[in-house]
Amino acid sequence: MVATLEPLVRENLELFARLHEQAHAGERKRVAIVASKGTLDMVYPPLILASSAAAMGMECGVFFTFYGLNVLNKKKNRSLQVAPLANPAAPVPVPNFLGAVPGMTFVATRMLKWMMGRQNIPSALELLKVCQDSGVKLIACTTTMGVMGVKESDLIEGVDMEGAASFLEFASKAHITLFV
């Protein structure tokens, strides 16, 4: 019985897949990203993915929440740093007892910036500018703004201020959703 049904089921699944593809052909892909980190090494992935998505013609929105909001904060986004503590994957792993020494954050940050600059990687702010210019929707989490005391005037131009429900509605129609 199962053996006779199998080709029928497969045929219908294939038909469904074909119809689904036809119905969504030419549809603009949407990407929804949550950026929750504010250390320099962790702000790169969402900015790289968002700028690439926009370049590929995808519609992209990035929700900056918790420490990730620093990226949109004019007072803070020029001084994002790398944490030297508890990071055994760093190119030059810093023993934790040294990572706690004053000045080590500065050293770790300088080292990453030097390594990125050597490979002509744009700075985080340059990537943010690409995102802005290419129409990426940049969303500031209003809860984070409240908790951290961030005012609208602290944010860069052209940012939307929204909460979880707005982002979820946007993400519910996304083809790709990522949390960084």
Next chain:
Amino acid sequence: MPDGTTPDLVLDTSSTLCPVPVIRARQALDKLQPGQVMKLIATDPGSKSDIPSFARTAGYELLSSQQEGKQFVFLLRKGGR
């Protein structure tokens, strides 16, 4: 050129890594007219698969793709849309 097409624009993204080749390619293609062709040179090993993905997704025609030593050379045509 491999298929005799003369590019309207040559973009050299040598010695940059992802996402720069894709971003610069898009910025350059935006300035071209539909039907025009761009030659893109890249040295990022990821561009070998990134540029075809970019072309497929963004709707550009990848006319050719070849490797010359450490360089990847692509010919992209801007479509009608």
